[in-house]
Amino acid sequence: MTRKPGPARRSLAEAAASSVLRQMKIDGLWVDPEAIAASKDIVVKAKPDTASGVSGMLIKAGDNFGIMYATHIPSRGFQRFSISHELGHYCIEGHPEALLATGVHQSHAGFVSGDPFEQEADYFAAALLMPELPFKKAIADHDPGLACVESLCKACETSLTATAIRYSALTSDGIAVLSTTGDEIDWCFMSDGIKQAKGLSWPRKGTPVPAGTVTARFNGDPDNVTSGRRESDEGRLNDWLGGDRIYRVTEEVVGLGQYGRTLTILTCKNLSLRAEADETEDDEDALIESWTPRFRR
Ligand SMILES: [Zn+2]
Known part of the structure; x- marks a missing residue:
């Protein structure tokens, strides 16, 4: 075997x-x-x-x-x-x-x-x-973003990070979940909704946190991370993931305390699978492309 x-x-x-x-x-x-x-x-x-x-x-x-x-x-x-x-x-x-x-x-x-x-x-x-069916049902009861993740995190008694990753896999909204430490990205998970943006590139481990983002400002003061503070503002998807068009996102950031890591959730209202189903404009091939998160040690 x-x-x-x-x-x-x-x-x-x-x-x-x-x-x-x-x-x-x-x-x-x-x-x-x-x-x-x-x-x-x-x-x-x-x-x-x-x-x-x-x-x-x-x-x-x-x-x-x-x-x-x-x-x-x-x-x-x-x-x-x-x-x-x-x-x-x-x-x-x-x-x-x-x-x-x-x-x-x-x-x-x-x-x-x-x-x-x-x-x-x-x-x-x-x-x-975080069983798929009840989890998806609960997603439908909330607006997309950090509040939804926090509610599910309580209901499932799971960590905020694990809940956010599962959320990115099961939501039809346009969501990217990132973990950062200081000025470096640890990993990124994207929902199928957000992958509809053309020309995105997957940030690899160690990629710098883009300057000018809420996360970059937040991580600039390590106290924010250790004290578990949070912040939220408007941002651009492209600053994080590139892409051919500019998409506005809400960037929500929360410090994960003693772990020294920060969780960032990008929510894009214009990139949901539900919206796309109505427009049916783009080629399907890009969607079928395999998007496996890339871990590197
Ligand atoms: Zn093991």
Whole structure:
């Protein structure tokens, strides 16, 4: 059971999570990963003394499985995500064989790793904790942007970052979600709506935060980030992602506190899938183009 190296199989990971939810007859917005683990006779324990950067581990001893999750990040949302990430390694086809040869796999959960196995477990965790149908229904009840992400973050008991990434995947509105540290971009996720803008380029890890943006001003004072302040103003999509036309966006920024990172949400009212369906002006090919987020370590 070896696997050729390749990009993360996102849809396979998400389908594995949906299948678990179906088996457990879970159809609400809040999911309990520890109950799912218990149903599979997997013992879950907190582990306060994990090595730095390790979010959790999956352990196999004989036919018994255990999950340990790190507690150095006190956020319950992150801990629930870490437990779900390990469940992903247990449930996704090929993972146990590939990762448990020594009996222990150590994880770096939370969309920080470039390893395809880690990314797949992250996609599994997101799809498990933020089930597609109820999540989409809840999106429809809110105006697009940060307020919607915050409401879903509470309802799903997930981290703001994980919720924003899931939101970008499931909304039909024009949304880009970016993480920055100081003057550098960590990563960017785009909704299908925003990808309708022509000629966008995907910012790679380490790309400078564009000068003159709300985020650049905000990150200029590290205190904003550590104190979890927030700011919002009008901006231009093109400053961040290039493109052939100028699109106005609302740029909402929130400091993520001790992590030293900033979450930015760009919302473009003129780039929604619903609006596009009415206009039907452009070639479909650009949409079919594969937009896989590019992680680099
Ligand atoms: Zn892992």
